[in-house]
Amino acid sequence: MTSNRSAVLFALALLAPALVYILVIVAYPLFDTIVLSFTNAALKPTYDWVGWANYQRIFTAGNFTEVILRTFVWTFFSVSFKMVIGMAGAVMLNAAIPGQTVFRILTMPPWIVPMAIGIFMWGWMYNGQFGMISGLLQNFGITNGPVAWLAYGDTAFWATIITDVWIGVPMVTIYFLAAMQSIPKDLYEAAWTDGAGRFYRWRRITLPMMVPAIITMSLLSLIATFNSFDIIWILTQGGPSGSTTTMIIDTFKTAIGSRKYGEGAARAVVICIFVSIFCIVYFRAVRKLSQGEAK
Amino acid sequence: MSQLARTAAPVAVETGAISKAAPKAKSRSSKPMIDRYKWYEVASLYAGIAVFLFFVLAPFIEGFLVSLKPLAQLFSTPYSFIPKNGSFDAYINMWTSVPMLGMHIFNSFFISTVVTAIVVVIVVPAAYAFARFSFSGANVMLGGFLAVNMFSGAVLLIPLFRLMRSMGLLNTYWAMIVPGAAFLIPSSIWLLRTYMLRIPRELDEAAWVDGASRLYTLRRVILPLAMPGIVVVAIMTFIGAYAQQFIFALTFNSKTEFMPLPIGLFAFFGKQEVIWNELMAASFVGILPVMIVIVFLQRYLVAGLTAGAIKQ
Numbered sequence: 001m002t003s004n005r006s007a008v009l010f011a012l013a014l015l016a017p018a019l020v021y022i023l024v025i026v027a028y029p030l031f032d033t034i035v036l037s038f039t040n041a042a043l044k045p046t047y048d049w050v051g052w053a054n055y056q057r058i059f060t061a062g063n064f065t066e067v068i069l070r071t072f073v074w075t076f077f078s079v080s081f082k083m084v085i086g087m088a089g090a091v092m093l094n095a096a097i098p099g100q101t102v103f104r105i106l107t108m109p110p111w112i113v114p115m116a117i118g119i120f121m122w123g124w125m126y127n128g129q130f131g132m133i134s135g136l137l138q139n140f141g142i143t144n145g146p147v148a149w150l151a152y153g154d155t156a157f158w159a160t161i162i163t164d165v166w167i168g169v170p171m172v173t174i175y176f177l178a179a180m181q182s183i184p185k186d187l188y189e190a191a192w193t194d195g196a197g198r199f200y201r202w203r204r205i206t207l208p209m210m211v212p213a214i215i216t217m218s219l220l221s222l223i224a225t226f227n228s229f230d231i232i233w234i235l236t237q238g239g240p241s242g243s244t245t246t247m248i249i250d251t252f253k254t255a256i257g258s259r260k261y262g263e264g265a266a267r268a269v270v271i272c273i274f275v276s277i278f279c280i281v282y283f284r285a286v287r288k289l290s291q292g293e294a295k
Numbered sequence: 296m297s298q299l300a301r302t303a304a305p306v307a308v309e310t311g312a313i314s315k316a317a318p319k320a321k322s323r324s325s326k327p328m329i330d331r332y333k334w335y336e337v338a339s340l341y342a343g344i345a346v347f348l349f350f351v352l353a354p355f356i357e358g359f360l361v362s363l364k365p366l367a368q369l370f371s372t373p374y375s376f377i378p379k380n381g382s383f384d385a386y387i388n389m390w391t392s393v394p395m396l397g398m399h400i401f402n403s404f405f406i407s408t409v410v411t412a413i414v415v416v417i418v419v420p421a422a423y424a425f426a427r428f429s430f431s432g433a434n435v436m437l438g439g440f441l442a443v444n445m446f447s448g449a450v451l452l453i454p455l456f457r458l459m460r461s462m463g464l465l466n467t468y469w470a471m472i473v474p475g476a477a478f479l480i481p482s483s484i485w486l487l488r489t490y491m492l493r494i495p496r497e498l499d500e501a502a503w504v505d506g507a508s509r510l511y512t513l514r515r516v517i518l519p520l521a522m523p524g525i526v527v528v529a530i531m532t533f534i535g536a537y538a539q540q541f542i543f544a545l546t547f548n549s550k551t552e553f554m555p556l557p558i559g560l561f562a563f564f565g566k567q568e569v570i571w572n573e574l575m576a577a578s579f580v581g582i583l584p585v586m587i588v589i590v591f592l593q594r595y596l597v598a599g600l601t602a603g604a605i606k607q
């Protein structure tokens with residue numbers, strides 16, 4: 001096209017609304033978080049500059065390092081389960097058996113319905129006295145009495161992970177399924193002709209061919225899980241006695257619950273630093289993978 | 296059977312036409328040999344899928360059964376999975392227990408619809424700009440948009456709260472719509488850009504040669520061709536906006552009449568003894584429309600998801 005200058009101006013004009021929107025609603029708040037983290041902002045309208053005091057406080061007083069560690073353990077298990085279950089689901093849904101389409105549709109609801117509503121249902125299932133999990137375990141005689149899953153630290157920790165896995169699995173499954181279907185059929189046919197069994201074909205063809213998809217998805221899933229808020233907030237609000245308090249919950253409690261905006265912002269900045277690191281890893285991985293494809 | 300399958304293999308592979316056409320044919324005998332399973336393989340596949348789908352659907356099954364059980368039965372031991380003398384009473388009573396239930400359902404739809412409209416209007420030109428024009432900083436900007444996706448609204452809650460307050464948007468629909476749309480714009484730009492890259496450039500150039508202005512080209516040439524992509528973006532955005540209504544509505548709005556369904560029900564939790572059967576009934580009525588929609592739109596959802604998970 002002619003006149004490069006006007007083309008660029010036209011492109012920028014097309015971009016302007018998106019750019020302005022994101023700058024105002026995301027970039028500015030991000031900047032504001034950093035600024036606030038060096039102040040003692042609270043409910044009152046004025047606040048003072050306090051330097052590094054907030055950071056000093058969160059790292060010396062209280063259990064912030066414990067919260068960070070817990071967040072990583074929580075995220076690690078959740079993402080691993082999502083990947084393993086998602087892969088198993090994709091393999092099964094990829095099999096050419098009657099009912100395939102229906103099964104695929106039935107996989108989607110947790111991803112589609114409002115997250116909060118799915119979580120309400122889990123809340124009831126975890127109910128110790130009357131919920132389904134405790135109830136069925138008792139009916140089958142596996143446990144000797146009710147188990148109130150959300151009432152104890154250990155079980156609540158795993159219960160929130162399972163719910164998070166439940167919400168994440170459909171997307172992972174369908175993404176893996178699509179990646180699986182884009183693997184050329186000839187590879188399988190050639191291997192099959194040579195007498196390779198089903199598991200062997202999966203290990204030697206499917207798995208290596210899906211490495212890019214697995215890396216992409218686990219990093220995206222890592223970032224989403226690290227930021228997971230709704231599930232823990234609805235099920236336990238970070239309790240009992242802090243056993244499910246991840247960094248996001250911790251920040252929310254400090255900032256919105258206790259109205260300590262400054263200190264909350266400092267905690268948010270620490271989250272942002274971790275997320276930025278994940279982001280950089282993700283971008284690097286995507287670039288490497290696309291270079292690999294080009295070769 | 297397996298012996299037969301093995302020996303028949305070279306034939307199936309060499310006559311490529313047959314193996315290509317076969318998956319479309321319905322009858323079992325014409326399935327490609329490679330897709331044939333022994334009976335125990337089929338059995339374990341179905342068993343595996345049953346376990347998998349039970350995990351995925353258990354909360355919905357339990358939720359539905361709870362909505363049918365009378366409260367007295369819900370709060371009684373021992374646990375029974377199947378409702379005894381179940382009824383649909385909860386579906387009638389809930390309208391009086393949650394007086395604004397209809398309003399909440401409407402709000403959920405209204406908020407998602409407005410978010411979708413905003414996102415589409417902003418994203419179509421932006422995606423076109425990224426797909427067609429090369430200018431310095433384009434890649435940085437694309438990366439920047441992608442990075443926005445990585446930060447959740449929860450992290451930015453404090454400044455967003457202050458921003459909403461200074462814009463005077465707290466306790467209005469906009470307090471939920473404006474930030475909600477922001478976090479859906481970036482992935483939509485990526486998705487639509489990928490789609491638009493597939494529209495041949497020659498079409499733009501032909502229009503240009505014929506003397507069409509750039510805006511006219513976008514409106515009359517690109518828009519109609521990109522329509523399927525735009526539909527996918529709109530559906531994904533609507534679902535995203537509908538599924539994620541929680542944190543902004545929780546913190547930026549305290550007026551019951553503006554609450555979307557999840558928050559309306561969440562508020563209902565704290566008030567008195569939770570009337571679980573009605574809560575579940577209300578949840579089902581609220582999610583039913585989306586459930587019906589996915590049955591018809593699942594093709595688009597898969598397309599959106601796979602294109603949306605960005606591969607450069």
